[in-house]
Every structure is written in C-alpha cells, then in structure tokens.
Amino acid sequence: MTTVPARHDTPADTGAPGLPPGLDGPARAWLADALTEAARAAQAEADPGGTWQIRFAEAGRRCGPGHADAARVELLAAARPGVADLTALYRQGTAAERRAVLLALGRLEPAAAEGLALVEDALRTNDTSLVAAALGPYAAAHLPAHAWRHGVLKCLFTGVPVAAVAGLSARARGDGELGRMLRAYAAERTAAGRPVPHDLTRVLALTEEP
Amino acid sequence: MRIFDPHIHMTSRTTDDYEAMHAAGVRAVVEPSFWLGQPRTSPQSFTDYFDALLGWEPFRAAQYGIAHHCTLALNPKEANDPRCTPVLAELPRYLLKDQVVAVGEIGYDSMTPAEDAALEAQLQLAADHGLPALVHTPHRDKLQGLRRTVQMVRACALDPERVLLDHLNETTVREAKDSGAWLGFSVYPDTKMDEARMVEVLRAYGPEKVLVNSAADWGRSDPLKTAKVGEAMLRSGFGEDDVDLVLWRNPVAFYAQSGRLRLDTPAAGATFEGNSILRGTPGAPDVPAPVGS
Numbered sequence A: 001m002t003t004v005p006a007r008h009d010t011p012a013d014t015g016a017p018g019l020p021p022g023l024d025g026p027a028r029a030w031l032a033d034a035l036t037e038a039a040r041a042a043q044a045e046a047d048p049g050g051t052w053q054i055r056f057a058e059a060g061r062r063c064g065p066g067h068a069d070a071a072r073v074e075l076l077a078a079a080r081p082g083v084a085d086l087t088a089l090y091r092q093g094t095a096a097e098r099r100a101v102l103l104a105l106g107r108l109e110p111a112a113a114e115g116l117a118l119v120e121d122a123l124r125t126n127d128t129s130l131v132a133a134a135l136g137p138y139a140a141a142h143l144p145a146h147a148w149r150h151g152v153l154k155c156l157f158t159g160v161p162v163a164a165v166a167g168l169s170a171r172a173r174g175d176g177e178l179g180r181m182l183r184a185y186a187a188e189r190t191a192a193g194r195p196v197p198h199d200l201t202r203v204l205a206l207t208e209e210p
Numbered sequence B: 001m002r003i004f005d006p007h008i009h010m011t012s013r014t015t016d017d018y019e020a021m022h023a024a025g026v027r028a029v030v031e032p033s034f035w036l037g038q039p040r041t042s043p044q045s046f047t048d049y050f051d052a053l054l055g056w057e058p059f060r061a062a063q064y065g066i067a068h069h070c071t072l073a074l075n076p077k078e079a080n081d082p083r084c085t086p087v088l089a090e091l092p093r094y095l096l097k098d099q100v101v102a103v104g105e106i107g108y109d110s111m112t113p114a115e116d117a118a119l120e121a122q123l124q125l126a127a128d129h130g131l132p133a134l135v136h137t138p139h140r141d142k143l144q145g146l147r148r149t150v151q152m153v154r155a156c157a158l159d160p161e162r163v164l165l166d167h168l169n170e171t172t173v174r175e176a177k178d179s180g181a182w183l184g185f186s187v188y189p190d191t192k193m194d195e196a197r198m199v200e201v202l203r204a205y206g207p208e209k210v211l212v213n214s215a216a217d218w219g220r221s222d223p224l225k226t227a228k229v230g231e232a233m234l235r236s237g238f239g240e241d242d243v244d245l246v247l248w249r250n251p252v253a254f255y256a257q258s259g260r261l262r263l264d265t266p267a268a269g270a271t272f273e274g275n276s277i278l279r280g281t282p283g284a285p286d287v288p289a290p291v292g293s
C-alpha cells in the first residue's frame, strides 16, 4: 500500500537526519541524543529501561511546544515501536503524545487492525488537534469509507480545516454517499439560519467530480 | 490585572466560567487532582481522571485563552481507602508528563497512619521527579495538622522552597511562613478565607511568597475570587505591583521550579502545518459551535 510521505521527513535546513529545522542548540543536542537512544531501542529485542519512552514524554518541555510534535514523531520513527508499545504510548499519553502517535502512523505503518483502533479512538474525541492528526496519510490509506466520511463530517462540525485531511481529493472524488451527507448537513445549517462552512462547499464540489 | 489561579478544579466548572475568568484577567491555571465528591473504587478511575487533566481539560482551557497545567497525586482522603492506594504505583509514569508542574494535592485529611504513608511516599516522588509539591492542610484540627505537615516536610528530601502549603488561614500562617515554604490561601465562601481577611493577612505578613487561589470546584465556590482579592488589595492601598506579585509572579515562580511551565498558551496544540486550527471558539467566523457530546 502506498502512503503519502509524512510531513517531517526532510528537514530542509539541517544536515542531520531526523532533526526538525529551527531547534535551538540545547534542544537540538537533547533530541540528537534521544534519537540515538531510540534507534538503539529499535535494534534491541526490548528496551529494558524504556529510556526513549521517557524522552518521548518530556519532548515538549525539552523542545518547546512548537517543535514537540516533530520531535516526538522523529523519536517514534527512530524507535520503531511494535504495535503493542505504540498502542500503550497512545493509551497512556497526554493529548500531545497521542497526537504524535497519530502523526507517525503513516511512517510506522502498523497493522491495520491496531492502527485503525487508534485512529477511531481519536475520531471519537472532541479534541480537534487529535481529529486532525487522525486523518493523516494512514487513515487515507486504510480507514474504511463509513468511518472516513464521518471523520470528514466531524471536521466540518468542529471547525478543523479540511486541508488537514490527507488524500482528500482522491478519496472524496465521486463519493456520492459523502455528497449526500454533506448536502444534508448543509440543509440542516440553512434550516437553522446558520452559515454553511466554505469547506463544506469545497468538499461537496469534489464529490461531484467524476 | 493578569491572574494565575494556582489551585482550581476546572473539571468541575463550565465554559461560562472559563469565559468569565478570561474576562477577569485569568490567563493561567493549575488544576490539582483531588477528591471528586463521590468516592472512587479503583485505580483506573484515577487514571482516567489524570488522563482528562492531561488531555481534554487543557484543550478546553486553551479554547478560552487560558494555559492549563496540573498537579497529580493520590489525595489525602482517598489515601485511606485500600481500593485506591494502588494508584501510587501508576504515578511515576504520570509525573513525567509535560504539563505536570507539581505533585499534589497531598497532605492530611484526618491525620491517619495511611495518610502519613501516602504523604511521605509522594513527597519522595516529587523529589525523585524534580517536581515541587502542593500540600493541602487539613480543615479539621487545622493547627495540629499544619504542625504535623511541617514536620513531615522537614523530614523529606524536598527543600521547603519547593513546597506550597495551601488552605492557610490566620491561625496557621505564622508557623507556615517560618517553615520556609510558599504560602497558599484559598478564598472560598463560608469555609476558607474571604477577600477582606486575605487583605489583612497580606498586610500583616507581606505579599512575598504568598499565593491566592479560588480552589473553585463542585462545591459552592467562585472562580473569580482571585480577581476579587486583587480588587480588594487595590482598594486597601496595595499597589499594582503587589497585586501582580501575588496573583501572577509568585505562582509563576513557584511552579516554574518544575521546569515545565508554559505560559504561551500554545494554540500550537492544534496547529496544522503552521496554521492554528480554530476550535469552534465562540465568535470565530464560519465555524459551527463546538459539539458538546
């Protein structure tokens, strides 16, 4: 199955692989060490001390909120945790940690049964940052039609820009059922005297393309 | 007036409260984990609660432009229930989390041996995780409770500089101040401090190392008490700088000892490719209201 390359693949202004651009000195050094630990964990059968998982938890305060997502995604990509560990990281994670797991799914490509359980969990939340992260390339490739359509609709309900939905044009094109759901939602908004979001019109147009 | 409420239980409050708090100047809160009014019966009930304090609640706060951090612990009351104490084994993994700025609220409720054990163990957890501790002082037998708390703090690995003694009043402030800890006052209708008494305490003991909180929760309480204390201070002749010290700089200084305080309310939590995602913020254009359930 082909996946869209994840956003953090190629840091533009650094030679070091995996280091997000714009990280300052101490944070860069910290992340470089953490990535080495994570890569070592990927080699080992198990990670007895779980050090890289501690790094994963503290990445926010080490790298700052602006770089935390990218740093955590790189840690996941370096450690390549098995599906059980990945699930535990999500389930025991803060919102930011859960978001990082979701953002990394496209690069880690866990088995669909387990990976989709995390995507579906995130789509049940009302945290829009989780909803947006759940609808990345992994969901574009694996999420069944019914759940994917509800994900798109949830974006419109909660104000997540549909630009966050990976592979939107490809999946929405010619999707008559999604079109029906969108028209019904537009009618509901109109009946209530509320504006129809621009994004709805945009996705609706996609569904009407052949 | 910029306000940091260092002790408020927002899980028990509505979005109207968040809105009113922001309008009154509140830009940051710390939510200590506590007793929910209904006894818990298992550690899982704690972990779901901790997850909410690290997930949904900061998201809600951010929608209203308020930075949200938390303190996590087994509370004094439930330290007495053997069905709950196993949560102590779960705490270490939670104390690593970014938004956790202290261990708390810990302390005494009825001053039992089980409470001794939980307090001692959790003061040590704070020391082990480089965190300060938010220590609640008991409501009943208050002065005796304060003395026992101070003894326990003296014996622990934490510097008193990293301890906030909370729910103080006229009878306990002297000895609390002598201990070298930070001094927390809850301005809470009926049972704790009120604005006028708070001003008198500030006059008598000075604003240094004093924190004022609303401790608002599911009981009859008022999340705007911090702002009301600020106004009462100004009316009684305190300057803007004293108000800022008590309502902002002191709580920042205390919790910043964790190394985890972030006051730049990141909408970053919800950015997508550099664009801040509007989360149904009231008044945001073209965005439907947030779905409540």
Ligand SMILES: [Zn+2]
Residues within 6 Å of the ligand: B007, B009, B032, B034, B105, B215
């Ligand atoms: Zn409290």
